[in-house]
Amino acid sequence: MKKKIGLYLSAILAVLCLTGIDAEAKKPEITRYDAQYLDTQVSVNLQWQSSEAVVLVRVAAGSEVKEIKIDPYDNKKTRSGYTGEVNAVLETGVLEDQESIPYTIQVEDEDGQKSNLVSGKVLIPRGRAKRDHDQWGKEKLEGTSQSGQKDMIEQLRQVTSVLAAPPVILDVTVNNPSRGTVSFKTKATHSVGMREINFRILDAQGRQVDSQQISATGKLWEGTSKDFTLSPGSYSVIAQAVDAGGSTSRESKASFAIAGAATPVQPPSPPVTPPATPPSPLVTPPVTPPVTPPVIPPVTPPVIPPVAPPVIPPVAPPVIPPVTPPVIPPVTPPVIPPVTPPVGPGMEVNTDRPGLDYRSFDLPAADPNLCRNACAGEANCKAFTYVRLGVQGPNARCWLKSSVPNPVSSNCCVSGVKTTPPIVEPPIAEEGTLIFDNGNIAAVDNNPSRPTVFTINVPHRITYVQNYHWNSAKGSAPGKISFRHADGWVFGPWQTAGYPGQGGVPNAYWRVAPKVEIPAGTYTVLDSEPQTWSHNGANQNTGMTRVLGVALQAPPPPPPPVVPPMPITQADLIGKTWQFGRGDGSVIAQKIKLLSNGRIEGYAHPNESRWGIEGNTLIFYHESGKPATRYESFTRESGLWVIRGPFLLGTGTVHVLREVATPQQGGLPSIPEPVIYTNGNIAGVQNNPTRETT
Known part of the structure; x- marks a missing residue:
C-alpha cells in the first residue's frame, strides 16, 4: 500500500512539473464546438475563451489536417480576456461501410499556449455509401415501359428541374430568447450544393442590427449560428440559403424578445412542407403531374406526340426564371456604362470570388470603388466582390471576404484582393x-x-x-x-x-x-x-x-507653500532695543534700533545698511541691495526675544539679535555691560576716602 501511495505522489509531482502552476498564464479553452457531415466534407464550428488573443486553430478530420491563422485583432476583447469563433471545412474520403469520421480541435494563443485537445465523431448519414452508377445508367438508357421506369427524356427533365430548383430551408429556431445572448438553429438542403447560409436580425422598426454569413459548400447544412448579444427589445430573425448560382431559398422568419420588453406576437410562417429527404420534394412536384397522364394510357405509340406539348410548357417556365437572370445579356447593358469608367487598377472585371464572406450589404450607387473602399477600411477584409445591380436585387451589393477565395469568371461581378503597398511618404517630423x-x-x-x-x-x-x-x-x-x-x-x-x-x-x-x-x-x-x-x-x-x-490643457500648478506668519510683529521689532552679535557669543554692537524707515541706528557697516521683512523672514541688506543676513529663527529666552539667521556673505557665520531688557521690564539687562574695573564689596563703609581710586 505504501509503495502505491509513493507511486501516486511521484506521478502527481511529475504532472505538476510538466504543466506548471501559473494562475496568470491560463491556457486557452474551447468553450463550444460542433461538426456536420456535408457529403464529402466535414464542417467544424468552434468558439474559444482565452486570456491572450488566439492566433492559430488546428482542425483534423479523417486524414486531413488544416491550420487556420487568426489575426489577433479578430479576437473580441472581454472582461476576462478574449473570445472568438471560426468555421473550418475539410475534405475527407469515406469508406463504403464507414459510420463516422473522428475529428480533433486545438487552439493556440499569441504566447504559444495551447488548449487541451478536443475530439469527437461526426456521424455519416445512412445512404451515403457508394452508389452503383453504372447499373443506373444501363437501366435508364433502356427507356422501355417493361423496366417499370420513366424514359430517358423524363429523366433528363427531372434532372433539369432539380438543378434549377432553389435551396430549401426549414423553420429557424431561437435558442435562449429570454436572455441577452441568443443563437439560431436551422437546416437547409440543395441538390447541387449551397454557397452560404445568412442570418439577419431586425429590430421592431425593421432595421438590421446584426448579421452572420456562414460558408456552406455542401448539399446539406444543419447547425447553429454564433451567439448574438442584444439589448432588451423585440426582434425578428431571417434565415436564408444561397446556392452556388446565386438562387436563394425562401426567407425563414421567427420573432423573439429579449428580457425587459414585451414578447412580440409570432407572425404566421409561410407554409413549408419539406419531407424528410430534401431532394425528393425538389424532383417530384414538377415531374409527377405532367408525366403520369400521358405515359400510362398511350404506352408506346402515342408517347412522343402527346408528351412533348404538355410537358415542355410547364417545365420551361420554372427553369428559365431562376437560371436566366445572372446569364441573360439584357442585364449587362444597364450595368456596364456606370461600372466600367470608375473601375481602377487591381480590379478584376467579370470575376467572382465566391465564399469566405463575413458580411454583405447593399451599395447606394453602382460603383465597385465603394466596395473596394469598404474593404480597405476594415482590418478583417482580405478580398471583396461587387455584384452588379439587378443580380441579387434592385441595388448593387458588396461582399467582404475574411480570406482570399479562388476567382471564377462571371459577368455578374467585379472583384479584387486587398493589397498593402509600401507607404511612400516624406519623413515624419517629431512634433510636440x-x-x-x-x-x-x-x-x-x-x-x-x-x-x-x-x-x-x-x-x-x-x-x-x-x-x-x-x-x-x-x-x-x-x-x-x-x-x-x-x-x-x-x-x-x-x-x-x-x-x-x-x-x-x-x-x-x-x-x-x-x-x-x-x-x-x-x-x-x-x-x-x-x-x-x-x-x-x-x-x-x-x-x-x-x-x-x-x-490639451496645462497641468494644475502646485499649491503655494504654506508660510507660517513671523511670530514677532514689525511694531515689536521697531519698538525694542537689540544687541547685535554672533552665534559664538561675540558682540558686534551693544545696542541698535530698527527704525521704521528701514535704517539701522547704533551701528554702521556696508553689510548692515538697512533692514526689511520678506514673508516670515527679517533681513539685513548690504548697501548694494543684496540680502546679507536672513533671520529665520525666532525664540524667547527668559521672556526676551532671541532672533538668529545665517550671514549670507560669509561661510558658517550666524548673526544673533538679542532683545535688551528695559527698566519697565524690571531687573538689569539680560546681558550686562562689560566690567572694566570694580573694587566694591559688601563690608561696612565710611565716607571721605583717604586715597585716590586708580
Whole structure:
C-alpha cells in the first residue's frame, strides 16, 4: 500500500512539473464546438475563451489536417480576456461501410499556449455509401415501359428541374430568447450544393442590427449560428440559403424578445412542407403531374406526340426564371456604362470570388470603388466582390471576404484582393513635446517580456509614435501600433511607415503621426509584431517606444507653500532695543534700533545698511541691495526675544539679535555691560576716602 501511495505522489509531482502552476498564464479553452457531415466534407464550428488573443486553430478530420491563422485583432476583447469563433471545412474520403469520421480541435494563443485537445465523431448519414452508377445508367438508357421506369427524356427533365430548383430551408429556431445572448438553429438542403447560409436580425422598426454569413459548400447544412448579444427589445430573425448560382431559398422568419420588453406576437410562417429527404420534394412536384397522364394510357405509340406539348410548357417556365437572370445579356447593358469608367487598377472585371464572406450589404450607387473602399477600411477584409445591380436585387451589393477565395469568371461581378503597398511618404517630423522614451544605445533582443507602459496626467494630442524593430539587422515590414488605456479602450491601430535604422537597416523604425486626442491615464503600447520588437535589460525588457504629443490643457500648478506668519510683529521689532552679535557669543554692537524707515541706528557697516521683512523672514541688506543676513529663527529666552539667521556673505557665520531688557521690564539687562574695573564689596563703609581710586 505504501509503495502505491509513493507511486501516486511521484506521478502527481511529475504532472505538476510538466504543466506548471501559473494562475496568470491560463491556457486557452474551447468553450463550444460542433461538426456536420456535408457529403464529402466535414464542417467544424468552434468558439474559444482565452486570456491572450488566439492566433492559430488546428482542425483534423479523417486524414486531413488544416491550420487556420487568426489575426489577433479578430479576437473580441472581454472582461476576462478574449473570445472568438471560426468555421473550418475539410475534405475527407469515406469508406463504403464507414459510420463516422473522428475529428480533433486545438487552439493556440499569441504566447504559444495551447488548449487541451478536443475530439469527437461526426456521424455519416445512412445512404451515403457508394452508389452503383453504372447499373443506373444501363437501366435508364433502356427507356422501355417493361423496366417499370420513366424514359430517358423524363429523366433528363427531372434532372433539369432539380438543378434549377432553389435551396430549401426549414423553420429557424431561437435558442435562449429570454436572455441577452441568443443563437439560431436551422437546416437547409440543395441538390447541387449551397454557397452560404445568412442570418439577419431586425429590430421592431425593421432595421438590421446584426448579421452572420456562414460558408456552406455542401448539399446539406444543419447547425447553429454564433451567439448574438442584444439589448432588451423585440426582434425578428431571417434565415436564408444561397446556392452556388446565386438562387436563394425562401426567407425563414421567427420573432423573439429579449428580457425587459414585451414578447412580440409570432407572425404566421409561410407554409413549408419539406419531407424528410430534401431532394425528393425538389424532383417530384414538377415531374409527377405532367408525366403520369400521358405515359400510362398511350404506352408506346402515342408517347412522343402527346408528351412533348404538355410537358415542355410547364417545365420551361420554372427553369428559365431562376437560371436566366445572372446569364441573360439584357442585364449587362444597364450595368456596364456606370461600372466600367470608375473601375481602377487591381480590379478584376467579370470575376467572382465566391465564399469566405463575413458580411454583405447593399451599395447606394453602382460603383465597385465603394466596395473596394469598404474593404480597405476594415482590418478583417482580405478580398471583396461587387455584384452588379439587378443580380441579387434592385441595388448593387458588396461582399467582404475574411480570406482570399479562388476567382471564377462571371459577368455578374467585379472583384479584387486587398493589397498593402509600401507607404511612400516624406519623413515624419517629431512634433510636440516628449511624453515617453525608453530607448537606449545598448545591444537589443527581440520579443519584449514586459509591457511598455506610460502615463499622462492631462489629455494630449498624440503627434508622433516610433517603435524600434532592429531584428538582428534585418528590420521588419512596417505593421501597426495602438494604445490601450488601463480601462480597456483601444486607440488605433495605426499603420506605420518604415525608416532605416543604424547602418542602413531597412524598416528598423516604425513611425506614425496619429494626430488623435487621448484622455489622461495610463496606456500600454501594442505592436502588431512583438516577435521583432526590440528591447534590452537597460529598459527593463520593455518594447522600445518613443511618444510625442501636445498637452490639451496645462497641468494644475502646485499649491503655494504654506508660510507660517513671523511670530514677532514689525511694531515689536521697531519698538525694542537689540544687541547685535554672533552665534559664538561675540558682540558686534551693544545696542541698535530698527527704525521704521528701514535704517539701522547704533551701528554702521556696508553689510548692515538697512533692514526689511520678506514673508516670515527679517533681513539685513548690504548697501548694494543684496540680502546679507536672513533671520529665520525666532525664540524667547527668559521672556526676551532671541532672533538668529545665517550671514549670507560669509561661510558658517550666524548673526544673533538679542532683545535688551528695559527698566519697565524690571531687573538689569539680560546681558550686562562689560566690567572694566570694580573694587566694591559688601563690608561696612565710611565716607571721605583717604586715597585716590586708580
